[in-house]
Amino acid sequence: MSTLTAGAPAKQRTPLRPARILLHVFLAGTALAWLAPLLWAVLAALRPYSETSTKGYVSWPDKLSLDNFKNAFTQSDMLHYFGNTLLIAVPAVLITLVLSSMVAFYVSRFDFRLNIALLLVFTAGNLLPQQVIITPLYRLYLLVDLPGVTMSGKLYDSALGLVLIHVAFQSGFCAFVLSNYMRMLPHELTEAALVDGASVWRQYWQIVLPLCKPAMAALGTLLSIWIYNDFFWAIVLISTGENMPITSALNNLSGQYFTDPNLVAAGALLTAIPTLIVYFVLQRQFVSGLTLGANKG
Amino acid sequence: MTTDINTKSPEAAAVPPAGPAPVKRVPQGHKRLLTRRDRITLAFMAGVPTVLHVALVWVTALASIALAFTSWDGIGFGSIKWVGLDNFKQLFTDNPQFWPAVEHNIIWFVVLILIPTPFGLFLAVQLDKNIRFSRVYQTAFFLPVVVSLAVTGFVWQLVYNPDTGLINSLIGANKPGHYIDWIGDPHLNLWAVLIAASWRHTGYMMILYLAGLKGVDPSLREASSLDGANEWQTFKNVIFPTLRPTNTVVLVVTIIEALRAFDLVFVFNKGAQGTELLSILITNNIIGESSRIGYGSAIAVVLLVISLAVIIPYLIATFRKERRA
Numbered sequence: 001m002s003t004l005t006a007g008a009p010a011k012q013r014t015p016l017r018p019a020r021i022l023l024h025v026f027l028a029g030t031a032l033a034w035l036a037p038l039l040w041a042v043l044a045a046l047r048p049y050s051e052t053s054t055k056g057y058v059s060w061p062d063k064l065s066l067d068n069f070k071n072a073f074t075q076s077d078m079l080h081y082f083g084n085t086l087l088i089a090v091p092a093v094l095i096t097l098v099l100s101s102m103v104a105f106y107v108s109r110f111d112f113r114l115n116i117a118l119l120l121v122f123t124a125g126n127l128l129p130q131q132v133i134i135t136p137l138y139r140l141y142l143l144v145d146l147p148g149v150t151m152s153g154k155l156y157d158s159a160l161g162l163v164l165i166h167v168a169f170q171s172g173f174c175a176f177v178l179s180n181y182m183r184m185l186p187h188e189l190t191e192a193a194l195v196d197g198a199s200v201w202r203q204y205w206q207i208v209l210p211l212c213k214p215a216m217a218a219l220g221t222l223l224s225i226w227i228y229n230d231f232f233w234a235i236v237l238i239s240t241g242e243n244m245p246i247t248s249a250l251n252n253l254s255g256q257y258f259t260d261p262n263l264v265a266a267g268a269l270l271t272a273i274p275t276l277i278v279y280f281v282l283q284r285q286f287v288s289g290l291t292l293g294a295n296k297g
Numbered sequence: 298m299t300t301d302i303n304t305k306s307p308e309a310a311a312v313p314p315a316g317p318a319p320v321k322r323v324p325q326g327h328k329r330l331l332t333r334r335d336r337i338t339l340a341f342m343a344g345v346p347t348v349l350h351v352a353l354v355w356v357t358a359l360a361s362i363a364l365a366f367t368s369w370d371g372i373g374f375g376s377i378k379w380v381g382l383d384n385f386k387q388l389f390t391d392n393p394q395f396w397p398a399v400e401h402n403i404i405w406f407v408v409l410i411l412i413p414t415p416f417g418l419f420l421a422v423q424l425d426k427n428i429r430f431s432r433v434y435q436t437a438f439f440l441p442v443v444v445s446l447a448v449t450g451f452v453w454q455l456v457y458n459p460d461t462g463l464i465n466s467l468i469g470a471n472k473p474g475h476y477i478d479w480i481g482d483p484h485l486n487l488w489a490v491l492i493a494a495s496w497r498h499t500g501y502m503m504i505l506y507l508a509g510l511k512g513v514d515p516s517l518r519e520a521s522s523l524d525g526a527n528e529w530q531t532f533k534n535v536i537f538p539t540l541r542p543t544n545t546v547v548l549v550v551t552i553i554e555a556l557r558a559f560d561l562v563f564v565f566n567k568g569a570q571g572t573e574l575l576s577i578l579i580t581n582n583i584i585g586e587s588s589r590i591g592y593g594s595a596i597a598v599v600l601l602v603i604s605l606a607v608i609i610p611y612l613i614a615t616f617r618k619e620r621r622a
């Protein structure tokens with residue numbers, strides 16, 4: 001990522017050779033090809049269905065408008081599903097960060113015999129395909145009665161259920177990354193605090209955690225996008241279409257409300273917009289989080 | 298929860314130092330300075346996340362194994378019947394979807410490791426050359442990784458749709474009689490989905506390799522070019538060998554991705570003929586009409602065994618290295 005800042009000196013370092021130009025042509029061409037499917041979707045979403053159905057999709061657009069986006073958004077009440085996602089993703093990200101940082105603190109700061117085993121369990125669990133555990137999990141969610149706690153009266157078909165499985169599943173990865181990070185912090189920091197009589201909680205909350213801000217920011221970005229993008233858990237663990245987060249709801253909406261390809265394109269792109277915003281604003285965090293603990297599946 | 302509330306106000310609590318607790322035992326390291334309250338805090342801090350993770354991930358994984366040897370209709374625990382290896386026998390011999398699914402999972406991995414992975418590495422090497430606009434190119438290649446697989450599925454459907462899609466419109470195959478059904482044709486659909494999957498995987502691999510390349514000592518490259526090696530020789534003999542840790546990660550990530558493959562196929566055609574995958578079989582067994590818990594668990598066990606065969610050696614190697622460091 002340092003290449004951006006290196007832009008100015010690069011000018012004097014590398015005179016433009018033919019090979020360089022060729023490389024730029026190749027990269028620009030490939031990058032454009034990479035964006036093509038998304039751009040195609042944007043184009044389809046911008047054109048009215050009446051026009052594309054008569055002229056065909058590969059034709060010069062006469063009229064471009066945001067109508068499809070407007071219609072997709074209002075007809076299917078997308079706002080409601082964005083709300084559902086918010087209700088799931090925000091608590092899930094926060095709880096995951098808190099819990100995994102606590103485990104990481106324990107594992108990295110106190111050399112108890114358990115620590116490697118504990119970290120192994122967490123990391124291995126995170127690498128499992130979700131489908132390995134889904135059958136018993138589905139049954140478990142149906143069995144747990146929570147009258148009055150969730151709308152459905154069960155863990156099944158509830159936001160709470162989704163938050164729990166996200167936290168349980170993602171904390172493995174975060175604990176691994178954070179414990180590596182905390183291990184790099186000088187041990188003297190907490191040792192001095194310990195000698196001064198600071199409690200364990202205080203060492204965690206006031207000394208270690210503030211130093212982990214960069215790692216926490218990276219993980220928070222990564223988690224937000226992953227949880228937002230989750231499709232599988234909600235498809236299986238939510239039965240009422242109304243309760244689905246946006247990414248999973250897309251599947252139902254595409255049959256019900258998004259009746260033509262142009263509306264499907266608009267709906268899909270609208271769903272992608274929040275992730276794109278987060279990515280463009282917090283690109284550095286996202287990428288560093290991904291490479292920080294590159295063992296993520 | 299009560300211990301949590303108590304320990305959240307540590308100023309008052311912790312100032313009178315260690316009670317009698319540390320005197321009794323002969324602990325080592327940090328332990329000796331811990332008060333009883335600290336021990337409770339620590340137990341809570343490690344315990345709550347562990348219990349949640351183990352209960353929802355590992356207990357359910359073990360339950361999958363146990364249920365795979367039973368037949369159960371899901372109504373009351375009394376109806377759980379031990380059936381031994383029946384589910385597996387039936388799965389291996391009777392299920393027309395099982396072996397195709399295994400084959401498709403393997404194809405998925407082979408395609409990902411042979412095409413987008415080397416291409417991602419190639420892009421990373423090019424982008425690591427300190428060229429201008431590197432960040433712009435990276436953003437383009439990485440965009441598919443950020444967008445959810447569900448959205449990716451819908452976007453690619455706009456490309457593949459036999460009537461209105463980009464490909465058929467371009468090659469004139471969108472007229473009746475000339476249809477190429479990229480999504481419905483069982484000889485084509487797996488490859489169509491794999492193109493979309495590769496589109497995404499390339500960017501992911503590129504980012505992993507870029508991070509790996511940043512860690513390569515620049516003096517190695519210099520020494521190699523001083524010795525008269527050309528670009529390809531330098532890469533092959535100097536750079537690539539030093540990327541070994543990244544290669545391991547890439548291999549594991551790719552295998553796991555191949556085993557996890559689900560969203561794209563589910564959005565495309567729900568895993569109809571031609572695109573069966575283990576993950577899809579398990580899921581359809583749950584949300585389909587005829588849910589057979591034991592049988593679905595047996596498929597999950599197959600997936601679990603393959604996954605652990607990859608995960609365990611990898612983690613052991615990783616942690617062993619860490620211990621040495």
